[in-house]
Amino acid sequence: MFYVSISSSAIEKIKEHAGKNPDKEVIGLLTGRMDGNTLIIEDTVTGEIVSEKTKAILTPETIAKIADEILSGKIKGNIIGWYHSHLGFGVFMSEIDIKTQMKMQQFSPYIVALIIDPTKNEIGFFTVDANTRSPIMLTEDLIHVYAPEEEPIPPRFMQPPPPQFFYPPPATTKPPTEKAKPPLKHRKTPYIAITLTAIICLAILGAYIYIFRYTPVKADLDFYPYTNRVFYGETIRFNANISGGQPPYNCTWYVDGKLKVSQKIVNGTSSSFNYTADMLGTVKISFNVTDNKTEWSKTICFTIISNTFIEVLQPEEGSQQPWGE
Numbered sequence: 001m002f003y004v005s006i007s008s009s010a011i012e013k014i015k016e017h018a019g020k021n022p023d024k025e026v027i028g029l030l031t032g033r034m035d036g037n038t039l040i041i042e043d044t045v046t047g048e049i050v051s052e053k054t055k056a057i058l059t060p061e062t063i064a065k066i067a068d069e070i071l072s073g074k075i076k077g078n079i080i081g082w083y084h085s086h087l088g089f090g091v092f093m094s095e096i097d098i099k100t101q102m103k104m105q106q107f108s109p110y111i112v113a114l115i116i117d118p119t120k121n122e123i124g125f126f127t128v129d130a131n132t133r134s135p136i137m138l139t140e141d142l143i144h145v146y147a148p149e150e151e152p153i154p155p156r157f158m159q160p161p162p163p164q165f166f167y168p169p170p171a172t173t174k175p176p177t178e179k180a181k182p183p184l185k186h187r188k189t190p191y192i193a194i195t196l197t198a199i200i201c202l203a204i205l206g207a208y209i210y211i212f213r214y215t216p217v218k219a220d221l222d223f224y225p226y227t228n229r230v231f232y233g234e235t236i237r238f239n240a241n242i243s244g245g246q247p248p249y250n251c252t253w254y255v256d257g258k259l260k261v262s263q264k265i266v267n268g269t270s271s272s273f274n275y276t277a278d279m280l281g282t283v284k285i286s287f288n289v290t291d292n293k294t295e296w297s298k299t300i301c302f303t304i305i306s307n308t309f310i311e312v313l314q315p316e317e318g319s320q321q322p323w324g325e
């Protein structure tokens, strides 16, 4: 694990970017450097965002512009993370957020994801455990906001971060405060290497930096045969196609309010259920799906009729066709 120290101006920039667009996802990159145990976020950079129905992405032009600005020296530091907004559904890592973060962590474990929900006024910093793919939300003791005139690394960050989240230390651990800085000429080479890495990261990540737009969970409920009148003993086959929300989905099927099937769907988007009519009269079949944030349910009524009707309805042998000739 590492500490995160963010400049007050960077955090204000993110708040403003997200706050000005309360009904639109925003996305951007965090720039800065790693110093000792601390990832220092100095600034943010963003550009045009394309919003599609289910996601928002940085345009290739924006990525190219950012790469250009790094090369020309307009952007100082390295790409050390990314930020994006969640519109009213809170601060957490979605499945796509985890994938994006994993892509970024391929280049360095010292990459942070900042998520902001402007409507709830929440901000969270995340990384992903590379082995378990589980998101880790940085606790408050690991985060510091520094003012322009302040040292970015507070004294408490001199201690190693809590060991339970410990990542392998960086290959070139610098002492927390550099006393004798090598001459600028020698310092330039690694800096260029880092810049190039950042540009390569950007080029590769262009396709990956996108965010998931949350839509409430819902389902299309189909059944066969396509009629609400079925015979006793007949089997009705139900299929629910789930969309929206976030897996895993918890699906339940009820017959007249009694739970019949409960299943958790981690991969996939459909749930099926078969009901064999075992009583006469009206029966209610209900389907319910929840993704732990939103819920969707539907009840369909069926009339079950006795299959002895079939005999009654069958015309007698040799009877005249009513429509003649």
Ligand SMILES: [Zn+2]
Pocket (backbone or CB within 6 Å): 084, 085, 086, 092, 093, 094, 097, 115, 211, 212
């Ligand atoms: Zn997200």
